[in-house]
């Protein structure tokens with residue numbers, strides 16, 4: 001089994017990456033393979049609303065990073081969407097990714113059906129819940145099974161590494177990983 005993590009931060013290996021790695025730790029402990037994709041490494045343009053993806057199984061736009069990342073996602077068993085909070089919501093790169101993925105799955109139904117997903121957000125102060133909701137809405141609209149934890153999945157921190165000081169938030173990430181492993185194993189049995 002494999003879970004892909006998408007880090008929507010413009011800052012590579014920052015707080016959002018730390019959160020995703022914490023969830024990964026628990027998945028790895030349960031024998032589940034993981035791979036982190038950092039959107040900071042890729043250009044992701046917004047959707048052009050051309051709808052040329054209809055029946056093609058992927059985005060028709062092939063001159064940026066989206067199509068290769070989406071292919072991996074379509075092959076995986078689970079997905080973690082992670083974003084820093086920018087302007088009280090997800091980052092523009094994550095939003096562009098959700099736009100593109102949203103239209104590809106709408107015009108090719110079932111591509112993400114029954115995959116297990118979770119969303120996490122790194123936040124300095126405000127907008128964490130909105131960001132988590134934005135990412136969860138994508139997955140719930142694509143027939144995915146969204147996993148929860150003991151709190152909403154936001155962890156507080158500004159500079160890189162500061163999220164580690166949010167003990168409750170990090171414990172919630174660990175629990176989220178455990179829950180995701182349990183659900184994955186039940187669904188894929």
Ligand SMILES: Cc1cc2nc3c(=O)[nH]c(=O)nc-3n(C[C@H](O)[C@H](O)[C@H](O)COP(=O)(O)O)c2cc1C
Nearest residue numbers: 009014015016084085086087088124125126157158
């Ligand atoms: C463009 C930009 C906008 C931001 N907007 C917010 C915001 O609205 N609310 C907030 O609490 N933090 C905001 N932040 C702070 C980040 O969410 C915070 O530093 C987060 O930990 C960054 O995660 P990263 O290291 O994965 O990039 C913003 C940061 C940037 C660069």
